Amino acid sequence: MIETSLTVELSLEDICELAKLPTEVMITIVEEGVLEPKGEAPEEWCFDCYMLSIAKRAVRLHRDFDIDWSGIPLYLDMINELEKLRSENRTLRQRLGRFLLEE
Amino acid sequence: MDFKDYYKILGVAPEADLKTIKTAYRKLARKYHPDVSEAKDAEAKFKDVAEAYAALKDPEKRAEYDELRKYGQDGQSFTPPPGWQPNGNHSGDFSDFFESVFGGGAPHTQSRGQQTQHKTHFSFRGQDIETELPIFLEETLSDENKTISYHLPQHDKEGRRLADINKTLNIKIPKGVNDGERIRLKGQGGAGIGNGGSGDLYLHIRLIPHPLFDVEGHNLIITVPIAPWEAILGTKIEVPTLAGSINLTLPANSQTGKRLRVKGKGLPGKTGTGDLYAVVKIVIPEKTSEDTTKLWETLSEKTTFNPRSEWSKT
Numbered sequence: 047m048i049e050t051s052l053t054v055e056l057s058l059e060d061i062c063e064l065a066k067l068p069t070e071v072m073i074t075i076v077e078e079g080v081l082e083p084k085g086e087a088p089e090e091w092c093f094d095c096y097m098l099s100i101a102k103r104a105v106r107l108h109r110d111f112d113i114d115w116s117g118i119p120l121y122l123d124m125i126n127e128l129e130k131l132r133s134e135n136r137t138l139r140q141r142l143g144r145f146l147l148e149e
Numbered sequence: 150m151d152f153k154d155y156y157k158i159l160g161v162a163p164e165a166d167l168k169t170i171k172t173a174y175r176k177l178a179r180k181y182h183p184d185v186s187e188a189k190d191a192e193a194k195f196k197d198v199a200e201a202y203a204a205l206k207d208p209e210k211r212a213e214y215d216e217l218r219k220y221g222q223d224g225q226s227f228t229p230p231p232g233w234q235p236n237g238n239h240s241g242d243f244s245d246f247f248e249s250v251f252g253g254g255a256p257h258t259q260s261r262g263q264q265t266q267h268k269t270h271f272s273f274r275g276q277d278i279e280t281e282l283p284i285f286l287e288e289t290l291s292d293e294n295k296t297i298s299y300h301l302p303q304h305d306k307e308g309r310r311l312a313d314i315n316k317t318l319n320i321k322i323p324k325g326v327n328d329g330e331r332i333r334l335k336g337q338g339g340a341g342i343g344n345g346g347s348g349d350l351y352l353h354i355r356l357i358p359h360p361l362f363d364v365e366g367h368n369l370i371i372t373v374p375i376a377p378w379e380a381i382l383g384t385k386i387e388v389p390t391l392a393g394s395i396n397l398t399l400p401a402n403s404q405t406g407k408r409l410r411v412k413g414k415g416l417p418g419k420t421g422t423g424d425l426y427a428v429v430k431i432v433i434p435e436k437t438s439e440d441t442t443k444l445w446e447t448l449s450e451k452t453t454f455n456p457r458s459e460w461s462k463t
Contacts, residue, residue: 064277141370
């Protein structure tokens with residue numbers, strides 16, 4: 047049996063390795079507010095699995111659309127909002143479908 | 150290996166200038182980028198677009214490609230001409246075609262950036278794999294064992310991509326997982342090269358829509374069809390839950406849309422189990438006999454109820 051985990055704590059070094067990013071870039075990402083790790087100084091920072099997936103997405107947006115790191119949080123918020131609305135829309139449509147009849 | 154017409158992929162003419170190519174790339178990237186697109190084959194489409202752009206935005210690469218393009222046609226089988234020496238050194242998750250033209254790159258790196266290169270051999274951490282894991286609502290009620298299989302990319306010692314293998318794992322899905330959550334399986338991704346460790350596997354949980362229950366956070370919603378007389382008189386109804394059924398008392402005079410809460414019969418979560426909501430939906434019989442129609446007629450004559458009283462107020 048393989049061990050599975052939902053909550054993982056990652057240090058700055060861990061997340062840099064997993065996201066394949068140099069430390070300076072990761073520090074920029076945090077300073078620009080893309081990620082908000084627990085802890086004050088970089089050596090105390092603690093990230094989780096969800097932050098890793100955000101970091102990877104931020105890297106993709108930065109690379110594929112030439113978006114400045116300072117602009118990334120806005121894009122991430124908008125994509126989050128989009129995903130939330132799409133999922134809400136799917137759920138509401140499914141619920142509405144139970145009350146509407148096919149013509 | 151098939152020839153790829155990068156101009157066709159970007160929808161530009163072969164003599165297009167860099168600005169046109171960049172604009173075409175940006176437009177297609179917005180359409181197919183896997184982080185924003187809902188298109189089914191968005192990821193594959195975007196990969197093609199990114200690859201085409203990587204080849205055409207660099208004047209040296211573009212010149213090399215234009216040279217080769219004289220020998221190949223889109224979608225047709227392609228072998229580089231004898232003596233072709235790819236001289237580029239790129240890294241990226243691009244196609245065999247790209248690698249045969251511009252040189253074998255390192256295995257996929259998310260940043261297409263830093264790589265560790267020693268004098269004689271590479272060291273790479275293996276690739277992280279992300280895959281969707283659709284699960285049934287019933288499977289979130291307790292720790293579930295599940296067999297999953299996924300494609301694992303393979304590379305030889307020099308970092309050349311080999312055919313994917315199909316890997317099967319028996320894993321435990323923790324109780325109470327919810328839509329959109331990610332499960333990490335350490336070391337179950339692609340194998341590393343040299344001293345590089347294995348990558349990880351990330352399972353992206355997707356709840357499969359249920360024929361009876363809708364999900365709202367950790368609460369479940371079931372639509373309960375009732376007859377008009379049940380709505381008026383009230384009744385006891387056997388209502389299914391994810392685990393067995395329960396008896397529910399429907400009070401008299403229940404409207405369509407009325408919600409009855411059944412505590413603790415929703416989905417389990419970290420902060421406790423959600424509730425089940427039974428939502429009333431009044432339905433009428435498809436056919437009505439003559440006798441029944443007469444009863445309805447009597448009812449209609451005796452009642453003063455005006456369902457549209459709200460309308461007359463305006």
